[in-house]
Amino acid sequence: KQEVTQIPAALSVPEGENLVLNCSFTDSAIYNLQWFRQDPGKGLTSLLLIQSSQREQTSGRLNASLDKSSGRSTLYIAASQPGDSATYLCAVRLKLSYNTDKLIFGTGTRLQVFP
Amino acid sequence: NAGVTQTPKFQVLKTGQSMTLQCAQDMNHNSMYWYRQDPGMGLRLIYYSASEGTTDKGEVPNGYNVSRLNKREFSLRLESAAPSQTSVYFCASTRKSFNSPLHFGNGTRLTVT
Numbered sequence: 001k002q003e004v005t006q007i008p009a010a011l012s013v014p015e016g017e018n019l020v021l022n023c024s025f026t027d028s029a030i031y032n033l034q035w036f037r038q039d040p041g042k043g044l045t046s047l048l049l050i051q052s053s054q055r056e057q058t059s060g061r062l063n064a065s066l067d068k069s070s071g072r073s074t075l076y077i078a079a080s081q082p083g084d085s086a087t088y089l090c091a092v093r094l095k096l097s098y099n100t101d102k103l104i105f106g107t108g109t110r111l112q113v114f115p
Numbered sequence: 116n117a118g119v120t121q122t123p124k125f126q127v128l129k130t131g132q133s134m135t136l137q138c139a140q141d142m143n144h145n146s147m148y149w150y151r152q153d154p155g156m157g158l159r160l161i162y163y164s165a166s167e168g169t170t171d172k173g174e175v176p177n178g179y180n181v182s183r184l185n186k187r188e189f190s191l192r193l194e195s196a197a198p199s200q201t202s203v204y205f206c207a208s209t210r211k212s213f214n215s216p217l218h219f220g221n222g223t224r225l226t227v228t
Contacts, residue, residue: 004157031213043119043205043219044158051214089157093213100165101213102173103148105158 002027004092006106013080013113021075021109023090028068030092031101035064035075038087038108047088048075080113087111117141121206121220128196128227136191136223138206146209147189148173148217149181151202158205164189196227 003026013019023033032051036044048057048064050073056065063076073090089108095101119140128134140147145166150158160173164183178200180192189208193200206220 034216036219041222043221044207044217046216046218049214049216091158091217095213100163100171102160103158103217107155107157 002030002092002094002104004090004104004106006088006090006109008109009107010110011112013111015080015082015113015115017080017113018076018078019080019111021077021088021111023073023075023106025071025073025092025104027094028071029094030068031095032093033064033066033073034091034093034103035062035073036089036091038089040086044089077111080111082113082115085112119206119208119218119220121204121223123223124221126223126225128193128225130197130227132196133192133194134196135193136204136206136225137188138190138220139188140206140208140218141187142208142210142218143186144208144210144218145186147183148207148209149179149189149191150205150207151175152205152222153202161191161204193225196225198227201225201227 034049035047050066061078087108087110091103091105122137148163149161162181164170167186204223207217209215
């Protein structure tokens with residue numbers, strides 16, 4: 001059974017720091033992995049999606065890497081800002097059949113960036 | 116472009132009452148999903164619809180029913196609400212391609228007393 005774990009559960013850093021959020025999964029037979037951001041009382045916003053054949057994806061100050069063989073992904077945030085404060089979730093996508101799939105979510109890392 | 120719209124945003128029910136959560140997307144997406152989010156348990160899939168006219172059970176379907184009314188709309192119904200269904204419910208959608216990211220609504224916070 002695929003399980004997705006995110007460590008740490010919470011992180012508090014001063015503004016300007018570079019930081020890494022971790023996501024691990026137990027079964028390497030994933031189709032892709034997606035990182036989301038969730039602000040309090042809001043839905044999830046997609047940040048980056050990495051296909052299983054890719055090693056990394058970048059968007060602005062965000063860089064996500066994927067190592068399928070070790071079952072790990074990291075989300076790197078450069079020069080963190082207070083506006084980055086949110087909960088970050090990763091989700092692995094499994095292909096069940098030709099037209100159905102399944103996302104399995106981690107429980108998230110709650111990030112606080114203080115001025 | 117509104118994306119994924121959910122109504123209502125908040126709801127309080129008494130045990131045994133019924134209600135329908137509404138979801139609509141304007142991105143011409145084929146697949147739609149209902150998740151619930153509970154503290155410490157992450158998001159769990161309740162039901163999904165891979166395409167218009169089809170629905171399938173997810174991980175936690177008991178106590179729920181769904182209707183894919185058309186390509187835009189996917190509703191979730193609680194026939195007889197229970198306190199265990201207190202949660203935040205999210206609707207999501209994506210294009211048919213597995214390579215496409217999921218887009219989420221802002222959620223419905225449901226409390227069952």
